[in-house]
Amino acid sequence: MKTTNYSEIAENYDHNQYRVSEISFDYDLKEYVDHTRKSEYHVLDLSCGTGLYLEKQVNYFSGFNIKWNGLDLSEEMLKKAQEKVNNVKLVHGNVEGMPYAPNTFDFISNNYSFHHYRDKERALNEIYRVTNKGGIYKLHNIAIRDMPNWWVYHYFPTAYYEDLKRFWSKEIIFNELTTRGFQVNMKMDYRMDEILVSDYLNYAENRDISVLTLISDKEYEEGLDKMRYDVSKNPDKSIVNDFANIYCLAKK
Incomplete structure (x- = not known):
């Protein structure tokens, strides 16, 4: 399995406005706090990246006694x-x-990062170990097997095969968590619509989507050229795009 070198994309990571704007108030954390009375709470943002989740949640939960933590493998x-x-x-x-x-x-909280772990079984063992009894592990990620028409795969088809090596199916995630003793509640949301290719060209050019760093430069440039060509020929060019998110709450 190839892995993304985040030292190479750290500088551009926050330039993806979708990545910044899609993070909202964590209602699952709020529900946990409301139903679990403690003098203080210890929260970990696992694979916290550039701190986008932490930045917003720290502000949202400013009135609560929460000890915030973030862990990441990339110093950059x-x-x-x-x-x-x-x-x-x-x-x-x-x-x-x-x-x-x-x-x-x-x-x-573990957002958009579980697929990066080389030894996922060991990662789950560690997650279970550091979680309090009654605590929550929240995994949020895309579900690639439910979104074969994602615009990334449309223009960069080899990216799909790289992702198949990295992403567990939702069934495997569920089974691996329950096997370790977690009580699992899994939900998904899915959408299919038509998108303007021009709206996504800058995301491809930024090359901060992790799988685009894993395909060859030749494959990347070919896909980028195809996007640019389609937009130049027809600025209103649209394609069918689908997208699926998985939300997994696992209680120890």
Whole structure:
């Protein structure tokens, strides 16, 4: 399985406006806090990247006694996170061997990153270990097998085959979590619509979508040239696009 070198895309990572704007108030965290009375809460943003999730949640939950933590394998991404957040303990580390004691966290948020882990079984063992009894592990990711018409795969078809190597199916995720003793509630949302290719060209040019860093430069340039050609021939060129998100709440 190939892995993305985030030191190469850290500088451009936040330039993707969709990535910035799609993060909203974490109602699952709020529900946990409302139904679990504690003097303080320990929250971990796992693979926190540039701190986009932490930045918003720290502001949203400013009235609560939450000890915020972020862990990431990329020092360059953590540097970007440090520019955004205060009073957050950011740690450089690997999810497959986290530097935390057992039963440390009440709530672990894991957004768009599980597919990056080389040893997913070991990662889940670690996640279970550091989660408090009654705590929540929240996994949020795209479900690639339910979105074969994603615009990325339309213009960069080899990207789909790279993603098949990286992403577990929703069935495997469910089974692996339940096997470890988590109580799992999994939901999905899906949409199919027509999109203007011109609206997505800058995302491709930014090359911050992780799978676009895994295909060859030749395959990337060919897809980018096809997008540019389609837009130049018809600025209103549209294609069918589908997108699927998976939301998994796992209670220990």
